[in-house]
Amino acid sequence: MGITKVDGFTPEVTQMAEILKALGHPARLAIMEYLINSPDCINGDLVDHLPLAQSTVSRHLSELKKVGLIKGTITGNCISYCINEEVWNKIKVFFNSSSDQITPGKSCAC
Amino acid sequence: MGITKVDGFTPEVTQMAEILKALGHPARLAIMEYLINSPDCINGDLVDHLPLAQSTVSRHLSELKKVGLIKGTITGNCISYCINEEVWNKIKVFFNSSSDQITPGKSCAC
């Protein structure tokens, strides 16, 4: 089928899965790291840093923006993309709070 | 194409992307939450908690195991699956350390 079932899952799970799915690609994860490390949000030479064609990079940027991981706009030759810290923080909180719920030293044998 | 390019990315990025990709599905994320909240690792009634057929759940479990997110084995009627805390923690560290690198109040305009 290739179609992901959504019915029966909580909106929280569905939304977080969408975000993580967007991050689950080497190019998109590399883009995020690049944006994190670039202090001025400019990613004009992003294409040079990735082994992908310009159109492919643009498509990945579009997907990251779709799920809210990045924000910004392009106006002329001024490229202004940066991390959406709110969403990024949401992921961080998700994993931190999940970790707290793990029973330490959980036995995995019967 | 549908084939994800790997050449040109660091092994770290590629591996983390694989893990996040595995988590980027509502069913698999729900499975992880279920495993986190079940103190005794038993997931025999996992199928009842998901809106998916048994074979589909088994396939998702297989993918989670492939990337190391869960560990355990099935011996007879004794189901023993649980979170691989080491990998889970690796994700947590990844997002926490990444957040530290974000320049606070980064301006996104030109």
Next chain:
DNA sequence: TTTAAATATCGTAATATTGCGATATGGGAA
């Protein structure tokens, strides 16, 4: 207005993913 630059979108082809039913497999119980 025309040109140059940079990014976005389109069209396409190849591959991957998803889900289910059917079936196979494995271990315990009768």
Next chain:
DNA sequence: TTCCCATATCGCAATATTACGATATTTAAA
């Protein structure tokens, strides 16, 4: 051994993803 139960695997069909080249779009500058 045979039966029963639960999970794993297979095979299939439908859809999604990925990447690229070509083209469109947009903005600033000449």
